[in-house]
Amino acid sequence: MSRKPRLRSGSGVTMHDVGLAVGVSAITVSRALYSPERVSDTLRTKILEAVDRLGYVPNRSARALASARSQTVLVLIPSLTNTVFIDTLAGIEDVLRPAGYQMLIGNTHYSAGEEMQLLRAYLEHQPDGVLVTGLSQPPEFAQTLERQGIPAVYMMDLTADGRCCVGFSQEDAGEAITRHLLERGRRRIAFMGAQLDERVLKRLDGYRKALRAAGRYDAALEDLDPAPSTMQMGADALTRLLQAHPDCDAVFCCNDDLAIGALAACQRLGLAVPQRMAIAGFNDLQPAGWVTPPLTTVATPRYRIGTEAARLLLASIAGEADAVTCHDLGFTVMPRASS
Amino acid sequence: MSRKPRLRSGSGVTMHDVGLAVGVSAITVSRALYSPERVSDTLRTKILEAVDRLGYVPNRSARALASARSQTVLVLIPSLTNTVFIDTLAGIEDVLRPAGYQMLIGNTHYSAGEEMQLLRAYLEHQPDGVLVTGLSQPPEFAQTLERQGIPAVYMMDLTADGRCCVGFSQEDAGEAITRHLLERGRRRIAFMGAQLDERVLKRLDGYRKALRAAGRYDAALEDLDPAPSTMQMGADALTRLLQAHPDCDAVFCCNDDLAIGALAACQRLGLAVPQRMAIAGFNDLQPAGWVTPPLTTVATPRYRIGTEAARLLLASIAGEADAVTCHDLGFTVMPRASS
DNA sequence: ACCTGAAATGTTAGCGCTAACATGAAAATG
DNA sequence: CATTTTCATGTTAGCGCTAACATTTCAGGT
Structure with missing residues (x-):
């Protein structure tokens, strides 16, 4: 009247099997593996050898279940x-x-x-x-x-x-980079944002704070697009921005991708960076230090x-x-x- | 003489608890969740309601252990x-x-x-x-x-x-793009490779095959670097390559990053692409279609x-x-x- | 010799779940 | 109406492991 044996996962070698091979109980194998200080050196060596020889693989599910820690x-x-x-x-x-x-x-x-x-x-x-x-x-x-x-x-x-x-502080960072642009003498500083997740919005807050404090805030200079950011998008946004606001002399892009796209667009339009147009990015990704001209940005401790x-x-x-x-x-x- | 109760993971609500709340056994709860067709509609509705109400979260470890499938x-x-x-x-x-x-x-x-x-x-x-x-x-x-x-x-x-x-076939792809460069009339085609994993090496094999078939293979035109590829590396390699082999008129880069770096280096050196130098990449990543000039590359079905x-x-x-x-x-x- | 206590190992039970078999009731069949 | 089949549910056991407690051993102190 014996039932079918149940399926076994993996190689089927259990702690019990390892124990049998060495002549100890399963719990001792468990201890040899996970609290070695609780098993004598001789025994531990023998157990670890058997683990290797039998190709024992611990079962994390069983461990998690028994110990209530995954x-x-x-x-x-x-x-x-x-x-x-x-x-x-x-x-x-x-x-x-x-x-x-x-x-x-x-x-x-x-x-x-x-x-x-x-x-x-x-x-x-x-x-x-x-x-x-x-x-x-x-x-x-x-x-x-x-x-x-x-x-x-x-x-x-x-x-x-x-x-x-x-x-x-995403907000402080946005404020700091905007202030940097102000300090460089920029007067019509735009904001270019994509994705618009909470971090971008906080950087935007910082941008607004810095410009308001300087009395230079203009909502019309904000270009916001909820779509995921790409270099292409940065280029498009810059072109659009300059068409609508030819007096714009700087842009803070919410990330480096947009900024690099904007940079490329400037070059295509024949606008000198930074003379005619200053550009700042965010994150300091690898390409930022490498494009021409190198990109002003905010280094983040990712x-x-x-x-x-x-x-x-x-x-x-x-x-x-x-x-x-x-x-x-x-x-x-x-x-x-x-x- | 009761032992301490063992730790419980998670919220502590089990299938058994859900079953109690509805007046059925744990296995019926299991079936309601994972083989709904085996439980009557009325009962299933009640069970699912209780699952929600009690905030029951299945325990994947227990499930994996019992069913031998993770x-x-x-x-x-x-x-x-x-x-x-x-x-x-x-x-x-x-x-x-x-x-x-x-x-x-x-x-x-x-x-x-x-x-x-x-x-x-x-x-x-x-x-x-x-x-x-x-x-x-x-x-x-x-x-x-x-x-x-x-x-x-x-x-x-x-x-x-x-x-x-x-x-x-990584090899066929390497061969095909190299042949493309040959067909465009290039005679001194270099190979630029980084990372040198098995895929890069196979593309290199394809490159060699195509050039040998055309009687134009020259081992000196291979620039191989085991380090991970970057745009910077592509730029450096191109500069190096042209110094050593001024007659080189095309380069197949093992990936788009290198190729874009090489492209940038050409522009910096004042070399017309593709007139003086043809460049091909690999993978057709997003920037490939977007840089100037757009990059010839191999689109892969990733x-x-x-x-x-x-x-x-x-x-x-x-x-x-x-x-x-x-x-x-x-x-x-x-x-x-x-x- | 006896006691004490620490160290090394074992026994038991149970974590939460589901496979396998069992049961009972309703529906279909002759 | 007896019999078979189907469907809905339950019972039992065990997956592999470890917490908790139990036992054994042996060193050191008295």
Whole structure:
């Protein structure tokens, strides 16, 4: 009356099998692998040899189920094609992997709806923590995390509302680069924005603040397009801008892609940069230092945001309450020849 | 004599709890969620309502453990900063997500060693299948997969050795674009290569084949650098190349980044493109069609490689033996003004 | 010799879920 | 109306692992 044996996943070698081969119980194998100090040296050596010989592969699902810790972190980023987030991802990975944590990457495509959906879907993995881009999730988002008791770190921007965040003030950065253009004697400074996510809008706020303070704000000089930014778009926007406002003498582009497109358009139109037109970008991506003329932009600590956020999250997972703080990593205005 | 209750992960609501709330057993809840046709409509509605009300989140680890299927696919790609692989990733995701599969992304950094390490690490998740970039893994790689009975699909290139692959012939593509340059009357065609992964080397093979057939091969015209490619590198290589070989009248760059760098260098050096110097790239990334002059390049079906590979893998996981075939998705030479 | 306590290993139970088999009721069949 | 089939649901056991407690061993102190 024996039942069919159930399916086995993987190679079918379990801790129990390894234990049998060495003459110990499964728990000792578990300890040899994950808390080596609790097993005598001789035994541990024999066990590790057997693990190798039998080709034992631990089963993470079983481990997660039994220990109630998945050793997994969910990372939500708006895009995989934007270098900014890829750099951050690299920083995150460099901290999480050595710590034995697994990254689950969710691409929100800049959509709050998709972000919420992804959170729900990935919660099934019982992540031990979540790294989120930006601060403008719906209230439901934080509630869900709260209910499951999952710590989160918010990346890229700052807030004083008590959430744990790592980044820099997008608004201050926008203000700083605009002020830089003012200091260079520019009087009709335009803003070129695409994607229009929360970070772009905050940079726009900073731009407005700087210009208003100088008494030079003109809403007509704002060119906003919700579509994802491309170099082409930057070129088009610049052409449009100069047609409508021939007196415009500078433009702050919300990112380097737009700025490089704008630069190319100036060259095509025969406008000298920076003499006739100053151009500033944002992020200091690799090409910014390389185009002619080199692009004035704002260098952002993307990689470090990743490492710091990951570190904070790990501390938070470990229960260190003081990990829940706001980390301002700052930014640097990079004055180059385009302004 | 009661023990401490064990930790609970997540919200603590289980299928059993949902069942209690509705007055059914846990297995009925399971069926209502995953094989709805096996539960009556009335009951299913009640169960789903309770799931919502209680905020039940399924536990994927438990599911994977009990069913021996993780609904997870491992994707190994060489880089997250190369648009080529990001596009492929997008294709993969667009097929896997609707099918309920979870992607685990492993970044190999173009290293066979890291690739093997990643495979071993991610095997702990008991992936149901693996998507791999390229064909030149060590024999150990395929053996490991074989032993665990995990199907794999190899992306980007073709092979006749029986492995399931989706891509196009990198060699044929290299040959085709080189022939295009020959047909445009070029006689001293250089090759500029970076990163030097297997795909670049195959394109180089194709380049050599075309030039040898035309009796115009000269090993001195090959500029190879194992470092990751950048626009800067393309510019440097072009300058170097022209210094050493002033008679060089065309260059096939192994990717668009190098080509755009080379283009910029020509402009800086005052060399007319294509009159004095023809330039061809590879991949047809967005900027290729947009720089001046527009770049001749080879369009590659990156997104479709992703969707097809994912589809094949799913079929393979489902046990459809005929899924193990080679899919040639072809490529298209895009003649533009740079040649 | 006895006790104490730390170190090394084992036993038991259960994490949340689903495969396999079992049961009971309703519907279809002769 | 008895019999078979189908459908809807339940029971049992176990996936592989580890928390919690239990036991054994042995060093060191008295």
